[in-house]
Amino acid sequence: MKISNKQWIYISTVLFLLILGTLAAVWLHTTKKQVDLTAFTIAVLSAVISLVALFVALQTYISIDSVNTITKMDGNILDNEHYVTCIPELIAMYRQTEEAALREAILGHMTKNLREHSNTAVNFADTLQSMIDVLVLFPAIDLKGQTRDTRYAKDIGWIIKRINDRADELQSISKGNSIQIREAVKLFTSVYEYQRAVESRSLLEQTGLLQIRATMLRNPVSATVYHNYLGLYYRKCAMRIIDIEDKADVVSLQRWSDIRENLHGGELEKLRRYLSHAEDSFAKALQLSHADPMWRGYILFNQARVEFIQRIFFNDENANPLRRMEAAIDARANLNELIDEILVQQEELSILQRHYLYQEEYARQLYVNYSLVLGQAASYRGEPVVAGDQYMALVEPHVAKLQDKNQRGLARLHAG
Numbered sequence: 001m002k003i004s005n006k007q008w009i010y011i012s013t014v015l016f017l018l019i020l021g022t023l024a025a026v027w028l029h030t031t032k033k034q035v036d037l038t039a040f041t042i043a044v045l046s047a048v049i050s051l052v053a054l055f056v057a058l059q060t061y062i063s064i065d066s067v068n069t070i071t072k073m074d075g076n077i078l079d080n081e082h083y084v085t086c087i088p089e090l091i092a093m094y095r096q097t098e099e100a101a102l103r104e105a106i107l108g109h110m111t112k113n114l115r116e117h118s119n120t121a122v123n124f125a126d127t128l129q130s131m132i133d134v135l136v137l138f139p140a141i142d143l144k145g146q147t148r149d150t151r152y153a154k155d156i157g158w159i160i161k162r163i164n165d166r167a168d169e170l171q172s173i174s175k176g177n178s179i180q181i182r183e184a185v186k187l188f189t190s191v192y193e194y195q196r197a198v199e200s201r202s203l204l205e206q207t208g209l210l211q212i213r214a215t216m217l218r219n220p221v222s223a224t225v226y227h228n229y230l231g232l233y234y235r236k237c238a239m240r241i242i243d244i245e246d247k248a249d250v251v252s253l254q255r256w257s258d259i260r261e262n263l264h265g266g267e268l269e270k271l272r273r274y275l276s277h278a279e280d281s282f283a284k285a286l287q288l289s290h291a292d293p294m295w296r297g298y299i300l301f302n303q304a305r306v307e308f309i310q311r312i313f314f315n316d317e318n319a320n321p322l323r324r325m326e327a328a329i330d331a332r333a334n335l336n337e338l339i340d341e342i343l344v345q346q347e348e349l350s351i352l353q354r355h356y357l358y359q360e361e362y363a364r365q366l367y368v369n370y371s372l373v374l375g376q377a378a379s380y381r382g383e384p385v386v387a388g389d390q391y392m393a394l395v396e397p398h399v400a401k402l403q404d405k406n407q408r409g410l411a412r413l414h415a416g
Contacts (some may be wrong), residue, residue: 013131076125079179081397083219085133087294087335091342094137095350099403102351103141106134107155114162121170121181128163128184135191136294139199140355142331160189183216190230201245207233224288224295228302231281235306238274241267242309248366249415253373258313263313271313278306293335300312301363322376325367332360349401358406361398365413 095103118124170178190208194412289295304324310316371378378385
């Protein structure tokens with residue numbers, strides 16, 4: 001165990017005094033005037049025994065002090081109820097214009113922190129929170145490509161194994177102090193599993209999010225991540241009843257009316273329950289996000305999608321998906337303006353810039369689809385949508401600057 005500077009001073013002082021006392025005793029003995037041999041022997045043996053006792057006591061003290069240092073969680077970031085993510089800082093930090101470079105930067109930063117800044121519970125908590133902060137950026141680094149690439153698959157595998165092993169180590173030392181850390185680890189792994197399932201368009205039967213003790217997530221950013229993704233999970237559960245492929249093109253959305261007629265009472269009851277859970281989770285996430293420009297765009301968009309289902313399947317008059325989507329578009333547009341101001345001197349668009357431009361564009365085009373399905377006048381960036389060719393001419397300049405995978409995602413909105 002590492003000995004602190006104060007402990008070294010304590011050890012050095014005691015040893016100096018013992019050595020000084022021993023030298024004095026030897027000097028007295030050699031003079032043969034002050035002490036006899038028997039008294040000198042007893043004195044030396046007493047000094048040796050005291051020295052051994054000192055080191056045993058000191059080792060015990062150092063061990064206890066080291067354990068307290070390693071496991072103490074006073075003032076840890078996971079318990080900070082006023083913590084917020086600095087989105088401009090993240091945007092400025094990750095300016096990479098190539099996806100592989102961005103992936104390497106994000107995963108490399110995580111790996112470095114886990115290796116160099118996780119020696120104590122407080123430091124490990126800081127590292128975990130920094131990982132949770134950038135979870136929302138993972139979809140920008142192509143999780144499908146990450147799992148296909150052996151190198152990055154090993155990196156993310158090592159990261160997940162490392163945080164679980166480190167949490168187990170801390171729990172074995174002090175179970176009480178490591179509860180928040182364990183919940184944060186579960187949050188990170190569960191959200192990553194959800195993101196990977198969505199990216200690969202695979203079926204998510206269950207989620208570790210249901211095993212997280214939400215009340216232990218006192219940090220508002222962690223709580224926002226939890227409630228947002230819990231809402232997304234419940235929406236996915238609802239979509240398994242409606243359309244397991246979760247298509248959002250106009251033709252597929254128009255078929256929802258026919259699907260509604262074919263659902264029996266038990267399915268409708270389950271659907272209503274899932275939507276209610278999703279609605280509650282998104283409302284909590286929005287409240288906890290403190291109007292963060294990035295999270296506001298995500299959560300309002302998710303709320304709009306839930307309200308669209310409520311409007312179609314239950315004719316809920318309180319649900320207004322178009323108004324909610326307009327608010328989401330405004331939030332995403334504001335975020336992109338903020339990013340432009342931060343990266344104003346960068347000639348080529350960064351991957352994160354392209355990613356958030358895609359997020360805004362997706363919301364705008366989904367708003368058009370929702371308007372057409374609900375029989376409302378559709379508009380795109382203030383221009384009325386009157387015909388297919390005219391609409392595609394409007395969107396083309398904005399779609400052209402996006403990544404190929406994002407363009408394919410938008411093309412699915414026009415399928416059929």
